Structures are given as structure tokens and as C-alpha cells.
Amino acid sequence: MKEAMATPNKQGGGTWKKLKSQWTLQLMILPCIAFLIVFAYIPLAGNIIAFQNFKITSGFTGSEFVGLSHFAEMLRDPTFHQAMKNTVLLSLLYLLVVFPMPLLFALLINEIPFRRFRKLVQTTSYLPHFIAFAMVASMWIILLDPKGLVNETMQLLHLIRHPIEFWTEPGLFRPLSTLISIWKETGWGAIIFLAAIAGIQPDLYEAAMIDGAGRIKRILHITLPNLIPLFAMLFILKAGTLFTGNLDHSILLGNSFNKDTSYVIEYYSLQMGLELTRYSYATAVSSFQALMSLLLVLFANWFSGRVSGNRLF
Template identity: 40%
Template sequence: MEALTDRQAPLAKETGKRAARGGFSRFWKVMRSQKYLYFMSIPFVIWVFVFSYVPLWGWTMAFQDFKPGKSFGEQKWAGFKHFHELFTDERFYLVMRNTLAMSIMGLIAGFIVPIVFAVLLNEIKGKMFKRTVQTVSYLPHFVSWVVVAGIVSKMLSTDGGAVNNLLVWLHIIHEPIQFMAKGNLFWGIVTGSDLWKEMGWNAIIYLAAITGIDPELYEASRVDGANRFKQMWHITLPGIRTTISVLLIMSIGHLIGIGFEKQFLLGNNLVKDYSEVLDLYALNYGLGMARFSFGTAIGIFNSVVSILLLFIANGTLKRVTKESIM
């Protein structure tokens, strides 16, 4: 048996080399046949490299006492000094609380509601009414957050605000509430504003996925006596499960990278302890105070945590639903 194995070893090695050469030749054959597609992709590859990978060199600032105007060799190295300052700053943990709270609230509302909206919208039979509702729902996506913040502030104002006027008229409250001055209401205001702005736009991808479901499945279910609710539960939702899983993984990956526009425009000094998030913290205590190294350390923490969340979410859903993006 050992002698036979020894005779087979060179043959197996030669077979492996032939397979490698064959795979290489097939690659070049495909590349030659699709050379124009490769040429078209080159500008986008360069764009990603220049704007996504080259800036990573700036991460070195987090390990230096960076001083503008000095060359890279003249900068003083500080090790993990700025990370130590970050993790010992009490303000950082307050900011993380706000970031996680608004992120989780936004993830739950901004993920579930568009799915429900898309499924219900798909059940509307009137095409004209369906298109009108869809158009009206996604138009706020194109409105600037500056405008949205102005609308929300006016709606919640104590001076003629529609919400306060309605609550007083319904005798739910006796005098107007200062919504924008109450920190315990700020998270809900941000979540509701973001939901109104992005719900219709986020539902588009689910509606597109629903159109890919075989209509014969619905016909067969109707023959079996399934009502429309059962069709939604047993056909529509399983049919878009892959899309739901992929978007959920990506949403979890951006859990702490929620930006700062909403909080910056809707917040004020009265609710600062509830409105300040990680990106706004980096802006105020990093760039705003010319602490560029400290701001870079915050950015690195944000990126590393986002990557870890992405891998954890992908691995968990891969084991549970067999769906993965990697």
C-alpha cells in the first residue's frame, strides 16, 4: 500500500499542476472575453483605493501628538496615550449611552416598520393608489436634514405647534409641552423623525425583492384556502428573507456609526446630555478643540467596533438562518 502511494504521489502532483495551469488559462480566457468590463471597473477601483484605503494612513495620528505643519518624521509618538484618555473620560461613556440608545431604537423601528410597510403596500390592488402612496412615502428621503429639523421643531413648538395644539384640543394636556427641551423625549423625537424621513426609501428594496417571488405560489395558496394574512406570513416574508438578513447584518455593522446630523440639528444645550453621540463627540472634542490625535482615536474606535459588530452579526445569522454576506 505504501509503495502504491509512492507511485501515485508524482502523478497527483502533476495532476495538481495541470489543474492550476488550467485554472489560470481559464481566468485569462474569461478576462480577455470580458476585457471591456474590467476596463470599465478600473476607475471605480481607483476611487475606492484613493478614498477608502489611502486615508487609513491618517490613523497614525492617533498614536502621535500630532502638530499641524510638521512632517511625519517630526511628529512625537505618544503610543496609546489618546486611547487611554478616551476610555478614562466620563463623557465618553455618556456619549456611548446616547449612541447605543438611539442606534438600537433606530434599528428596531427603522428595520421593522419598512418591512411591514412594504408587505402591506404590496397587498394594495389599486395600482394608481399604490404608486401614489409609495411616491409620497419616499419623497422625504430627498429633503435635507436641515429642512426636516426645522419642520420637526415647528411641529413640536409651544407657540402654535401642531402637536401641542392637537393634544390640547383633545384635552390630553392642559398646556403645551416643551418637547425640544426635555432630554428624556429627545431619543424618541430623533427616532420618529428618522423613521418618517427614511421609511418609504428603505421599503423600496423590499418591494423590489417581493416582485421576484413566483406568483404561482400565491395562486397555489389561494387554491388551498389561505387568506391574505397567511400568504404574507408563509410566502411573502420567507421570499424576502435573504434581503432582510443582508440588510440586518449591514444595519448592525453601522450600529454606532449613526452620524451626527440629526442630533446636531435637533439638539440644544438643554438636552446636550441626551443628544451628543460619538461622531458629535469627536467633532466637538477632537476637531473643535484642535485635538486631532484624540479625534482620530475616536474614529479608530468607531471603525473597529463596527467591524467587530459586522462579523458577529454575520456569524450569528449564518448559524441561525444560513444567510451571510461574507
């Protein structure tokens, strides 16, 4: 019993000794901790204005407390409901279509037998990620213009008789936004999966080949099972973005013609806060987004644990 009681003290002393021996490394992390406290945690106190009729001249303490009135107004606003619907639909498309693409792309790259060609494909696929989205949006708007390359080519091939108005048709915005996200982020997102594949023991593949397993069977029974924990972790993190939408796409690719499908909740909050100077209302909208994102992350973590046995926390 004395030995059992002595063990925690010994472990605690070992932890303290380890911290003392690494004091220089601990000091290096202090600026990062200070940055998080100053720019991430302290600003959370400003969310109190969501429950006030905030006025800059009165400040946090002098503004009138209105309780949940801004949240009630938000839930009654049809524009908010439209923005929420667009946000959820776009995020679902991203989660179901764009999110798995890096995994599939990594599997394809890993099966390329020629090393130089594989490196060329990898490097080429990374490039779109480093292009600013303002340039990406301009490029795609020009390409899909009625007089752009895509329409001209389709007309020359007699696939269409009249140019397609890609950016004025509300029903085309979601597929185009999804396509652009796939083109821009698939190569970059595949890096983490390629790193995980490189960490799989080669002995497993060699044993499978000796047993007569082909490429498909090796992928299904070796590669994918080893990638499930990583995929589950990324899924949990991505689930929290379901209520955030994509502001860049909404602003740069959206217009008055496709607003019915391109107007997302972040754009709505931005307009309420900066254009109409309704700071309290915009904060209430952002607080609602944060709460829903938190609940989704918790649910995704629970669901992943029940289905695959892999949880983030």
C-alpha cells in the first residue's frame, strides 16, 4: 500500500523535473499562449453586446440590456432563414463532395507507378491552393462568361446553340462553387493523407501481395482501414463548419441574379454589422453560428465514436 501511495508522488516529481529540464522550450511556447489569450479568449467577453442595444458612445457598461430580443428578431427575419438555408446546403455539398476528394486523390496518386510522374502530379495539384481566391474567382468568371472559353468551345463542338449564363442562373451557383472548391483544395488536402499512407508498414502490402491480393483489395483492406482514424478526426473538425458557409464564394462569385442561392449567413452578418452598423444584432447572429458549430462538433465526435470507435476528445 505504501508503494501504491508513493507512485503518484514519484510521477508528479518526474513531471516537474521534466518541465524544469525543458524550461527553454516552455518559454518558447509562452508567446503563443499569450497570443491566444489576447486575441482569442479575451475578445469573447465582447459577445455580451448580443444581449444589449450596444452604442459605441455608451460602451459595454452603459448600453441598454435587451436580453434575447436580437435572437428573437433574427429567428423572425425571412432573410436570415434564406441565408441559413443557403449556408447549410453549400456546407453539406462541401462535406459530402469536396471533403472526401483529397482522400480519393491521395489513393490515386499513391497508385501511380512512375515516381517522377507522381511527383509532377503532386506538385501541380498543390498550385491552385496558393492562388488568392480573388484571382481564382476572376479567372472562373472569365472562363464561364457567355463569351468565355467554355461557352465558345461548347458552341464550336455544337454541344449548345446559345451561350449558358453560368453566373446569372441561381441553380448553377452551388454546383459551380463546389467544383471550384474541388479544383482549388483537393491537391493541398491530399498532403495529409499521403503522409499517413507513407506511414503504413510496407510489410502489410508485401504480405498481401504474397497472398494474391490485387491493388483494389490492398486499398480496401490495408490502406483505407489505416486512414479511418485520420479521416474521422478531419470529419469532426469539418462538421463544425456546417453553419459557417463560404464568405469568399458568396462575395466574389455571388451577384444580384444568383443571390437566392449564394447569400450565406456570414455575408448576412457582415452586412448587418458593417453596412447597417447593427453591431449587437450581428453579434447575436455570430453567437448563434458559434453555438450551432459547437453542438455539431460534439455530435460529430459522439457519432464518430459510435460508428468507427475514433473520437477526437
